[in-house]
Structure formats: structure tokens, C-alpha cells
Amino acid sequence: MTKTTQLCTFFLDNLFLGIEVENVQEILRHQEMTRVPLAPPVVAGLINLRGQIVTAIDLRRRLELKPRAYDPLPINIIVRTPDETVSLLVDEIGDVLDVSDDDFERPPDTYRGGVRELIQGSYKLPNRLLLFLDVDKVVDFTVMD
Amino acid sequence: MIDAIRDHFESLETTGEESSRDRTALFNQLNALPVENGERIKDEESQSKTESVGGHSYPDLSVLCQDLNEKASHPQVSIANSPSANSHVCQDTNPPASANPQTSNSTSPSPITNSAIRVDVNLLDKLMNLVGELVLCRNQILEFANQQAVNAEHDDAFKSASGRLNLVTSELQEGVMKTRMQPIRTIWSKFPRVVRDLAVSLNKQVQLEMEGEETELDKTLIEAIANPLTHLVRNCLDHGLDTPDMRIAAGKSQVGRLLLRAYHESGHVNIEVSDDGKGIDLENLKQKALQQGIITPTQALHMTEQEALHLIFLPSFSTSETVTNISGRGVGMDVVRANIERISGTIDVESRLGQGTSFKLKIPLTLAIIPTLIITSGGDRYAIPQVNLLELVRLDREQAEQRIEWFHGTPVYRLRGNLLPLVYLNQVLQLENNTGVQESSGIGKTSNAKKQSLIPEQEDETINIVVVQATEKPFGLVVDVINDTQEIVVKPLGKPLKSLACFAGATIMGDGKVVLILDVQGLAQKTLITSPEKEKALVNEDSQSVNSTAIPQQLLVFHAANQRRLAIPLSKVSRLEEFPRDRIEYLGDQEVIQYRQHIMPLIHLSAVLSNGYSEFQVRDRQSEISEDKQPVIVVSLQGDKQVGLVVDQVLDIVEQGINIKGVSPQKAILCSAVIQGKVTEIIDVHALIEQGLSVVKPMLV
Numbered sequence: 001m002t003k004t005t006q007l008c009t010f011f012l013d014n015l016f017l018g019i020e021v022e023n024v025q026e027i028l029r030h031q032e033m034t035r036v037p038l039a040p041p042v043v044a045g046l047i048n049l050r051g052q053i054v055t056a057i058d059l060r061r062r063l064e065l066k067p068r069a070y071d072p073l074p075i076n077i078i079v080r081t082p083d084e085t086v087s088l089l090v091d092e093i094g095d096v097l098d099v100s101d102d103d104f105e106r107p108p109d110t111y112r113g114g115v116r117e118l119i120q121g122s123y124k125l126p127n128r129l130l131l132f133l134d135v136d137k138v139v140d141f142t143v144m145d
Numbered sequence: 146m147i148d149a150i151r152d153h154f155e156s157l158e159t160t161g162e163e164s165s166r167d168r169t170a171l172f173n174q175l176n177a178l179p180v181e182n183g184e185r186i187k188d189e190e191s192q193s194k195t196e197s198v199g200g201h202s203y204p205d206l207s208v209l210c211q212d213l214n215e216k217a218s219h220p221q222v223s224i225a226n227s228p229s230a231n232s233h234v235c236q237d238t239n240p241p242a243s244a245n246p247q248t249s250n251s252t253s254p255s256p257i258t259n260s261a262i263r264v265d266v267n268l269l270d271k272l273m274n275l276v277g278e279l280v281l282c283r284n285q286i287l288e289f290a291n292q293q294a295v296n297a298e299h300d301d302a303f304k305s306a307s308g309r310l311n312l313v314t315s316e317l318q319e320g321v322m323k324t325r326m327q328p329i330r331t332i333w334s335k336f337p338r339v340v341r342d343l344a345v346s347l348n349k350q351v352q353l354e355m356e357g358e359e360t361e362l363d364k365t366l367i368e369a370i371a372n373p374l375t376h377l378v379r380n381c382l383d384h385g386l387d388t389p390d391m392r393i394a395a396g397k398s399q400v401g402r403l404l405l406r407a408y409h410e411s412g413h414v415n416i417e418v419s420d421d422g423k424g425i426d427l428e429n430l431k432q433k434a435l436q437q438g439i440i441t442p443t444q445a446l447h448m449t450e451q452e453a454l455h456l457i458f459l460p461s462f463s464t465s466e467t468v469t470n471i472s473g474r475g476v477g478m479d480v481v482r483a484n485i486e487r488i489s490g491t492i493d494v495e496s497r498l499g500q501g502t503s504f505k506l507k508i509p510l511t512l513a514i515i516p517t518l519i520i521t522s523g524g525d526r527y528a529i530p531q532v533n534l535l536e537l538v539r540l541d542r543e544q545a546e547q548r549i550e551w552f553h554g555t556p557v558y559r560l561r562g563n564l565l566p567l568v569y570l571n572q573v574l575q576l577e578n579n580t581g582v583q584e585s586s587g588i589g590k591t592s593n594a595k596k597q598s599l600i601p602e603q604e605d606e607t608i609n610i611v612v613v614q615a616t617e618k619p620f621g622l623v624v625d626v627i628n629d630t631q632e633i634v635v636k637p638l639g640k641p642l643k644s645l646a647c648f649a650g651a652t653i654m655g656d657g658k659v660v661l662i663l664d665v666q667g668l669a670q671k672t673l674i675t676s677p678e679k680e681k682a683l684v685n686e687d688s689q690s691v692n693s694t695a696i697p698q699q700l701l702v703f704h705a706a707n708q709r710r711l712a713i714p715l716s717k718v719s720r721l722e723e724f725p726r727d728r729i730e731y732l733g734d735q736e737v738i739q740y741r742q743h744i745m746p747l748i749h750l751s752a753v754l755s756n757g758y759s760e761f762q763v764r765d766r767q768s769e770i771s772e773d774k775q776p777v778i779v780v781s782l783q784g785d786k787q788v789g790l791v792v793d794q795v796l797d798i799v800e801q802g803i804n805i806k807g808v809s810p811q812k813a814i815l816c817s818a819v820i821q822g823k824v825t826e827i828i829d830v831h832a833l834i835e836q837g838l839s840v841v842k843p844m845l846v
Binding site for chain 2: 032033034035036037038039040042043045046047048051052053054055083084086139140141
């Protein structure tokens, strides 16, 4: 009996990423943002989510990918963590997938990059790898700066 | 009798139970009090007490209620002094429930049993949030109504509707806010006992007077000011009031007077704590500050009365000769001020020698909704809390050129004869200007480059200065556009952004956009400290604000390089050594010495710091000074690497805050400061090693 997990998947640059679906509150089209001067560059801005102010995190910068081209506009994945609600900016949204824990594997030993701790591992899907993101660590970047 | 009640409660606390006879005895005692109003309330209160536990009149339960009452840490003196306060205390005992404060008002004509309900604080908070949303919604509708002004047909109906919405929302907001309001009596009620106990232990005679006890404040604010107020009261008793003998000698009545006064004024609550004691001796204050190295003699000379008075708010400053269990430790007033400022309040002090001292606190009514000024800078809007606002100044191009002057690269504006330091908001926030002329970092540029970008290019452009005050010294915030004043709902920033000192929070505007709220205090701290040029200007003008922020450091002071007085942070120093001159060896051109199984390179400070001297001259000079011993400061670098600094003479170790007086032209010098009354240059160790050890650097790394 293998355990399956439901992942909300999305695309970023040429990566195929997923987070646990329980963490996702909602998915929104591009929202108008207010920039925050002097904030770390990872912070894309603040958005108004029905009266609640939510910090938007540029996931490309967070994962040290190259900056986004202007078109198309990023999509907000509103994510809830124990501490707060944040928005992750991604390129494109994918399906919710059921993945089996049998297919999970830790990151390869040769994988370096400063973002190693953000990616828990990957699920080996038939045609490509689905990288499993650690939401709590993605959101917690005050330490980094 | 109060002590009797106290004993009674103490026994309650220890045993946890008690016979009902004792209680009736006590009630008889209480009823014997000559307060006619109080009797009625106590009776009703004892009824309501028993009702509140389900209509049963078991003595044990009401005893329990009293027990809780005691544990709520409200002093028992309130029972005797103010029966209404007692009734309030009793209602407040159940932790999840908050009593409706209005009911505690003994002057209220309505029957007490019906006018009080218990409401969960969480529910109130939720209600408060909802009303906040409603306020935002109203703003939105109002804006919409203004835009639709062209459409004449529906105009009137819509406007009246939105007008009504406006009215209703405001009223609702006020009403809900009131549910969280508590009279200031809740904290004042414990003061009579505090004052009496303290007066007895200090051998002083005090009469405590209170005015405006019914003034209401938000619950969170009441909690926040309780401790600072207590501290102020204790301070007034200990420092402010004089002893009976002194009072008689000064021709005053033997009994001192301590006045607590609270009143509403323009959306704020003012609280005054004043005494008619000996006042604050400004000269004494300055002397103490001089002794403790907080100010310099020149500063003391030029200090205004107000500035001198504000010395008492500096950290670790104390005028007291001895440390008692009441005061004298030098902590206190700075904490009081910090606490008051944390809730966006202000504190001011007035004093007349021989006549008394008065502290004035200005506290906002509530924290949730605040009036702000909306401004634009660098294309974005920001909100400035109106508490910090002093005035607005608008200059056209011509005036700007004349009136904005340059204090060695720092812009200042002459505001009614006083120099007002200017802070360009777009520079502080590192915003790109709309015109794109100016790079993000404005600091460290030549004044010419600054000047070009700061004077508006077009003829019709104006300069808007928002004069704000965070601490005692105001400064001018230059913004692009001044938009409007608006009441906004403060929303906290997310955790990763909490560390940004410049912003107090964010809010949502009428058009649904998020706008950041500027924290003027944080802004002041950032601008007045990080930029050395600006700091310099401020030091010369008023060193007080900068002084208060200087953190004491341990410095090693020594002579080197042609008897220059230099200092190095003691934390960088690992040892002081004296080597025989003949132990110095050479590694190429570099002087080295064998030290603890390592080859340690030596830096001649003279060589690095005096550009004109060749190394040989320097060496000759030094051999004259000391024949065979060479003092060396061993500085440890990362790892176990060490470098020796060759100096002439080690002088002293001092501990003090560095008041930066100037930027040094030399790279290896961090800054200069006045230490022990003499100008001393402080060495930047890393730059020094960079400069002095270019040859042997590979050896170290």
C-alpha cells in the first residue's frame, strides 16, 4: 500500500514544480502590486487580497532563475503557511496531480545551487521530473538576507 | 480597615476557602463606609455577582469570585477609594470575557444589572476588523461617487446614498471602537495605594489628585501605558517631590501635591503627571551628563532649556547619586519614552526649578484606524501618520533655489530662522526618480550631482516639504506630490518585511491599491545615522539626537605616526606586546617578527598614514623615540592569522560611544571622534591591512 500525495503543479522557466495542495489557498490571475522599497529583491510587492495584505514572492528570484520576461504576466498562487499567507509568483499553472511516494527521490548528490534546501526532492513522472518544493522554507527568507 | 480587607484576601488566597460569616462581617464593615453611592453599588454588585454564577447564592461561589478578584491583581485599596472601580474589577475577573466599561461608570443612571454583557474579546476584534473593511468600502464608494459627478441624473440619489453610508459607517466605527474603550480609571485606581506606600517609605507627604478619570482609551492602549504611567508616578514621588522640611523651607505647604490629569484633545488623549516639587535643575542635569560623557562642554553651553530637559530620556542617564530600590539605575525614562512611542504617542516634560515638574503624554485614541497624509514619491503613494506631522511647506522653483541651502553637501531649509535638515524620500527609499536622472544611491555623491537632480527641471515644478517630527528634532521630508489626508486602517506587514524599519504597516486605499505607511521614526533613524554627511550636519547643529544612539564601545587609544592620536576597537586587538628591536626580521621588503611559531607581518602605521614619509625616515624617527623596545598591537584576523601594528606608545583603554565628528580623508581612518576630550582618529582595521600589507597579503590569506 503506497501513500499518494496531491500536488499542485506549476511551471517556472523550464522547471516543473509542485507543492502540496493543502498549502494552496487559491490561485489568482495577475494582481496589481505595490513595490516595497528597500525590501529584499525576492519580494515582488504587496497585493490586496480582499482586504488582506499579502506579500508576493518572486519565485524566479527565490530559486535563482533568470528574471521573468514581461509577457505573460505571472500568476499568483496564494499559499498558507502556519505563520502567514503569501503569494508565489509563477509563470504558468499546471494540474493537480496524484503522485506516489514510491516515485519520490531525494535530490541527487551532485545537485548543488544555493537553493538546494528549498527543493525536497523529485517525483519521477513517466515523461519528466516533478520537483517538490518546501513551501515553509521558500517563504522563510529573512534568514537569507 | 484597608489592611483588614487585605488580610482577609490574603487568607482567602492561602486557604482558598472561608466561612460565610467572615464575609458578612466584612460586608458590614464595608457598608459602614460613609460613601452613600458606594453602598448601593456594592449591594447591587453582590447581587450581580451571585447572579453571574447562575442564580445560586452559594457563599463559596461568591467567595471564589472575590478570590478571582484578588488574583486579577487589582489592589484592594480601590474598594475603599472608589466603589465603582471595584464593581468594574469584579466584572473583569473572568479571563475570556471583557466587561463593558460603560457600566462601571457609577454616574450612569441605568440599572447596572441590565446594562452589562460579557463579550468575547476575540469577537470584538473580529467586529473591529469588519468595521475596518467597511471603512475601506466606504472610501471606495465615496471615490466612485466623486468620479460619477458627470452623470447628473442618478447623481443626487447616489450621492445621498453614499452620504448615508458614510454616516452609518462612521457611527458604527465609533460604536464598535467604544466597546474596546476603557476609562483610564482602570489603571489609576491602583495609584492611591502605590503613592501612599511610596510616600511612607520616602518620608514624604503627598496628596494625590486625579482629574478626568472617566477619559476613555482603547483597551490595548490602556494596557500599554499602565507601566510607563506607574513609572512616571514613582519618579515624580522620588525625584520630583521634596521632603516636608524642604517644602516648608521653600515656603510651600508641607503636603506635596501629585496631579494626574487626563482629557481628550483633537483625537488624542492627553495625560499629565505633574508635581509641585523641586523641579529639575538644568545645570545639575548638564553637569551629570558631562560627567557621564553623554555631552561635550560646548554642547552643554549651547543647549536650549528643552534640549537639556530631554537629557532625562537618554538611556543609562541618571541624576541620582545612589541607587535605591525605587530609582537611580538610569533605566526608566528611556524605556518610558520607548513604550509611549511604540504606541505612536509622544512624551514631553516641562519643569520649573522650585515649582514642579510636569510630564505630558499624548496618546492616540486607538491604534486600528489612524489619520494620515497621503503623499507621492517616485511614482508611488505612501501614508504618513498625522501624529508625526508638523506642517507642510511648498516652494516654487525660485524659492527653492534661494531657500534650500547646502550644509557641506547636505540640503537644509531655513524654516523661520532654524535650519531644517531635508531628507529626500525618493533617495532614502532608493526609488528611481520619474525623470530617471538620478541613480538609486544618493549617498556619497558630490553635492553638485545631488543639486542637479534635486532642483526641479521644469519652471512650474514645486518642491513639497513635509515637516515631520519623530523624536525631539524635526526634519523635512521632500516628496513629489502631497495628495490628501485620509483615515486609514493599519494592516501589519508580512513576517519577511517586518524588519524594514521604514514602514509601519500597509493599508488599502479607496481604489483598492496597497499603500505603505511610513514609520517616521524608523526613517529618521535610517537617514540620520547611515549617511555620514547628514550625520555630521546634525551633530554640529544638535548633537543630542545622535548622541543618544551612539553605542558605547571599548577603544584602545594609542600614539602612532608622528604622535597622532589614534584608536582601534578593542575587540579587534588580541594582545599588546613589546618586542626587542633586533627581533624584527625581513621578508622581502616586509618587516616581520617571529611570534608564537608564526611569522607575523608588521605594519608601520606611520608608513600607511603619513603619505609623505618614506619608510626609512619613519624608521629613523622611531628609533629615536625608543631605543630597543618596540610596542606592537597584535591584531587578529580571521582564522589564527595575526598582524602587528607598530605604534609609538599605547595610551589607554576607554569605553564610550563614538560621536563621529568628521569623515577622514584617509582611507585607513574610519572617522574621527572626540575621546577623552581630544580629537582621536579611529582606524578602519580592514582598510589599513588592505593598504599596508599589499605585499604580504597572500601570506595572510
